[in-house]
Amino acid sequence: xxxxxxxxxxxxxxxxxPIKNKIVRxxxxxxxxxxxxxxxxxxxxxxxxxxxxxxxYHGYKVIQVMNLTDxxxxxxxxxxxxxxxxxxxxxxxxxxxxxxxxKLNVEKAEYYPAATAHIEEMITLIQTLxxxxxxxxxxxxxxxxxxxxxxxxxxxxxxxxxxxxxxxxVNSDEYDKDSVADFALWKAWDERDGNVWWDSPWGxxxxxxxxECSAMxxxxxxxxxxxxxxxxxxxxPHHEDEIAQSESANGQKFVNYWMHCEYLIVDGLKMSKxxxxxxxVRDLISKGYTPQEIRWVLISAxxxxxxxxxxxxxxxxxxxxxxxxxxFNNLNEIIKSKKDGKPVSDIVNxxxxxxxxxxxxxxxxxxxxxxxxxxxxxSNKLIASEELGSKGAEIIIAAFHxxxxxLGVFNLDETHEEEIPADIKKLxxxxxxxxxxxxxxxxxxxxxxxxxxxxxxxxxxxAYTLKKN
RNA sequence: GGCGUGUUGCCCAAGUGGUCUAAGGGGACGGUCUGCAAAACCGUUAUUCGUCGGUUCAAAUCCGACACACGCCUCCA
Numbered sequence: 001x002x003x004x005x006x007x008x009x010x011x012x013x014x015x016x017x018p019i020k021n022k023i024v025r026x027x028x029x030x031x032x033x034x035x036x037x038x039x040x041x042x043x044x045x046x047x048x049x050x051x052x053x054x055x056x057y058h059g060y061k062v063i064q065v066m067n068l069t070d071x072x073x074x075x076x077x078x079x080x081x082x083x084x085x086x087x088x089x090x091x092x093x094x095x096x097x098x099x100x101x102x103k104l105n106v107e108k109a110e111y112y113p114a115a116t117a118h119i120e121e122m123i124t125l126i127q128t129l130x131x132x133x134x135x136x137x138x139x140x141x142x143x144x145x146x147x148x149x150x151x152x153x154x155x156x157x158x159x160x161x162x163x164x165x166x167x168x169x170v171n172s173d174e175y176d177k178d179s180v181a182d183f184a185l186w187k188a189w190d191e192r193d194g195n196v197w198w199d200s201p202w203g204x205x206x207x208x209x210x211x212e213c214s215a216m217x218x219x220x221x222x223x224x225x226x227x228x229x230x231x232x233x234x235x236x237p238h239h240e241d242e243i244a245q246s247e248s249a250n251g252q253k254f255v256n257y258w259m260h261c262e263y264l265i266v267d268g269l270k271m272s273k274x275x276x277x278x279x280x281v282r283d284l285i286s287k288g289y290t291p292q293e294i295r296w297v298l299i300s301a302x303x304x305x306x307x308x309x310x311x312x313x314x315x316x317x318x319x320x321x322x323x324x325x326x327x328f329n330n331l332n333e334i335i336k337s338k339k340d341g342k343p344v345s346d347i348v349n350x351x352x353x354x355x356x357x358x359x360x361x362x363x364x365x366x367x368x369x370x371x372x373x374x375x376x377x378x379s380n381k382l383i384a385s386e387e388l389g390s391k392g393a394e395i396i397i398a399a400f401h402x403x404x405x406x407l408g409v410f411n412l413d414e415t416h417e418e419e420i421p422a423d424i425k426k427l428x429x430x431x432x433x434x435x436x437x438x439x440x441x442x443x444x445x446x447x448x449x450x451x452x453x454x455x456x457x458x459x460x461x462x463a464y465t466l467k468k469n
Numbered sequence: 470g471g472c473g474u475g476u477u478g479c480c481c482a483a484g485u486g487g488u489c490u491a492a493g494g495g496g497a498c499g500g501u502c503u504g505c506a507a508a509a510c511c512g513u514u515a516u517u518c519g520u521c522g523g524u525u526c527a528a529a530u531c532c533g534a535c536a537c538a539c540g541c542c543u544c545c546a
Contacts, residue, residue, distance in 0.1 A: 011473095029546070037546085044546035073544065159472065159542065183544085209544050231546025232474095238544075261546065262474090263539095270540080300494090301482075306475080306539080313481075316495055326508070358483095366483045370493035380509055384502090440504055447506075458507050467507090 003058055003360045005227075006304060008235060008258040009156055013362055016257065018226045023061050025221040026052070027255075028109065029213065029230035029238070030066040033093035034074040038278035039298065039309060040264040040271045042104060044231045046295065047261040047303040047363075049106045051229065053406040054359045064109035065220045068094055070116050071196065072209055080194050087116070100281040103291040104298075105408040113216045115207065119198045121215040122207045125249055126185045126200075134248040135185055136178065141203045143186040144177055150244045156258060157236035183241050184208035210241040214254075218246065228255040235260050264298070264307045271309075284314070292409045293317045299407065302365055321409065322467075327376055328400065328412055330383050334393040341389020342382065348399045351375040355403055372403050420466055424455055428466055431457065 003016040018024050028048045031037050037045075045066075052062050069075070070090040079089035094114075101108075115122075126143055129135040134149045147153040154160060188205040189197040197204040217225065223246070230239060239258065246254040265271055271278050284294050296317040301307040334341075351371040358367035379396050382388040388396075397412065404410040420428075431446035447457050456467045 031546080032544090041546045047546090069544095157472085157541075181542095229546095233541080233545055236541065241544095263546080265539090268538095271545090304474095305482085308481080310481095312495090316481085320494070323508085330509095364483075366493070370483075373493055377510085381511095384510055435504090438504075444505070456507065459503075459505095460508095461503095465508090 001058060001357060001360050003055070004362055005257055005259055006362050008260050009255075011158075014257065018060065019224065019256065022059060023063065024055050024227060025225035026062060026064045026227040026229070027213065027217040027221060027225060028064060028066045028228075029234050030068050030112070031093075031097055032069040032072055032074060033090040033097060034072075034078045035093060036096055036280040036282065037093075037100060038271065038280050039284070039294070040278065041231075042100065042281060042294075043264040043298045043307060044229075044261045045101065045106055046104065046298045048229055049408070050299055050303070050359075050363055050365065050406060051227075051259070052107055052109075053408070054363060057356065057406055058360060062110075063221065065111045065113065065217060066109040067213055067216055068097075068112055068114045069209070069212065070094065070114050071206055072115075076193055076196050076206075080192075086196050096282075103281060103285070104295050105291065111220050113220065115212040115216075118212060118216050118219070119207065121219055122211045123186075123198075123200050125211060125215045125218070125245070126207075128249045129185065129245065132248065134244075137202060138177065138188075140190075141188040142184055142205065143202055144182040145185050145241070145244060145248075146178055147181050147183075147244060148179060150248050152247070153244055154240065156240050156243055159236060159240070181237070183210060183237065185211050185245070210238055211245060213238075213242050214245040214249070217242075218250070223250040224253050225255060227257045227259060229259045229261065232260040232262055259303075261303045262306050264309050266309050268308060279309075289314055289318075292321060292411070296321060296407075296409050299365060299409075300369065303363055324376060324400075324410060327379055327383075328397070328410070331379070331393040331397050334383070334388055335390045335397070338390050341392045342387040344382065344388070344392040344395050347378055348375065348395050351378075352399050352402055359406060368403075368406075372400075372407070375399060420455075424450065424453060424466065427453075428455075428457060428464065432464055435459070 004013045005016050006012065007014045026048075028045075030045075031041060048064075048066075052064055055062050068090075071086065075086060075090055079086045082089060126135065129145065130137075130143065135143050135145050137143055185208045186200060186202055186205050187208055188203060193206065197206055217228070228239065228242075235258075243254050263270060266279070281291070281294060285291065293314055294317075297309065297313050298307070300313075300317070351374055355368045355371040358364045358371065361367075375396065379388070382392065400410060401412055404412060427446055427450055431443050431450070434440075434442040434446065450457055450466075451469065454469050456469055458465045458467065
């Protein structure tokens with residue numbers, strides 16, 4: 001099946017063809033580890049996860065790199081403020097990041113290179129740029145990239161530098177740049193950096209932000225690779241600068257497909273670290289939401305659309321997931337029953353086919369989810385009319401396994417049963433007895449009581465089930 | 470000032486020239502089932518896609534203008 005992605009560089013959908021047959025080399029911009037990543041960050045990482053899983057679903061092997069930016073203005077500033085060495089300070093957030101990724105069921109990338117572990121590679125790359133005449137040294141021994149030397153500068157973001165505002169403020173430490181948009185490849189040490197510095201041919205200092213991605217992508221993926229992703233805010237200047245550095249140094253195309261994830265907004269407002277209106281994954285978990293619920297909300301809108309995150313949406317995700325779980329429990333019961341039923345493979349194959357082709361079309365998750373919900377409804381219909389046999393139930397469960405290889409939100413492997421506290425169980429038994437003797441007044445009273453305790457009773461002909469509200 | 474994006478039912482959200490009297494989810498309402506509920510299922514809920522104009526045999530989909538919202542041009546995914 002053809003896969004197509006919207007390529008930011010060309011601003012249109014393009015058929016995806018990897019450089020090497022069936023192998024996809026992909027670079028995904030990772031976190032700056034100076035704080036807990038927020039759900040806006042995770043929207044981007046989940047987009048990348050869906051991308052990765054979709055490629056794998058369609059038979060590709062993915063080699064993914066995600067960088068960890070563990071040295072920059074903010075990590076230095078905050079570690080000094082906290083009085084903790086940089087390495088130790090960032091480790092806390094690196095660990096937290098992996099914990100959160102794990103909770104959200106994000107597949108592991110092949111490489112998570114840290115910037116501080118690749119200073120040598122960056123220095124080598126900067127040297128190349130200096131030798132080739134793309135970079136210059138300022139009075140304070142910083143090295144800047146001269147965008148006027150790279151005539152394609154602005155091609156990704158479609159920015160014509162001659163037309164830009166020259167910026168209301170220019171940092172005092174950038175006074176000696178040739179042009180305002182020139183960016184640092186190497187920053188000479190100053191006292192604000194404390195004891196954070198590395199030796200270089202230009203004296204002690206530290207790398208600029210953009211250079212790590214050029215150096216590390218080259219090391220792990222080669223000079224030209226297939227896909228580069230990130231949040232849309234990374235498009236300019238970060239990705240533009242990466243292109244300038246990489247293509248100037250290597251004299252060849254940097255990336256074949258650029259994919260950018262739109263913002264997540266919260267209750268209609270832009271969310272960013274600097275505005276402080278952010279939720280972290282751990283915030284939401286401590287409010288009682290599950291990682292699956294969070295994942296469901298964050299993947300449920302197509303990546304190129306703004307996603308408006310609300311608590312309502314989170315609550316709705318709980319309801320949706322619950323109805324799937326109910327179906328899985330019912331299917332598992334039918335499988336155990338070994339009974340005969342109607343053939344289902346035609347209808348299941350249709351929905352599975354639609355699911356795969358929807359995602360192959362620039363990750364159209366909405367259309368893919370429509371298939372998932374359609375199969376949910378069709379399955380419930382078959383169960384309600386008692387037409388579903390154990391063979392059919394197995395086929396349906398297999399289809400949901402197939403969906404979940406990309407969605408990663410279902411709990412399919414075991415029948416999911418809630419822990420029922422003894423006192424709740426006792427009340428429910430009492431109610432069941434009352435109901436059997438047709439003492440409906442008592443039965444209804446206990447049901448109400450249970451509901452207030454957070455449990456819903458569902459009656460069946462000669463049984464009942466308990467579910468958490 | 471430059472560049473760019475969006476506007477689809479009560480809410481979320483697909484669809485980007487004919488199969489659209491517009492997928493899917495949520496909500497609301499009515500029904501089936503049930504002692505009553507819950508769950509599940511069925512039905513109803515946009516002849517219409519921000520506004521106006523144009524192109525076309527044909528437009529939510531293309532073009533233009535306008536309105537509103539938002540983003541980037543400041544090391545925020």
